[in-house]
Amino acid sequence: MFNPSRDQVRQFFIDAWNKHKTQQILSPLEAIALDWIEQHPEYHDALERPDSMAREFNVEEGKTNPFLHLSMHLAIAEQLSIDHPRGIRDAFDKLASRTNQHEATHEIMECLGTVVWESQRLGKALDSDAYIELIRQRVSRD
Incomplete structure (x- = not known):
């Protein structure tokens, strides 16, 4: 299982952005990351600053x-691509039909943040049933 350090994650996004700016070939994962980076221009400065590797946010x-935000986008993109937890793709499509794909991803991100925080607080594995239930609750809101 891949378990990168904080610095490795940060370097991955910095490298993807630098490759894009210098017109280098991106790996498939870097290309997905770049899509999200481009949708978040407010993060471009952090990706270009040398002190970002050590900076606390x-x-x-x-x-x-x-x-962290970009990492969560990548995690959700992967979940959607394999529909895991089961039903996340359908829920995402319903959320996106109300707003757009980016806003739908942010809604799911809030749910992911909640279950990750709860998992860490309790020292237990992430509860994917609770996660998909939180997402479904958002779908059922008017």
């Missing part, structure tokens, strides 16, 4: 961690 200070 504290929620308490109102700062979004661009690397």
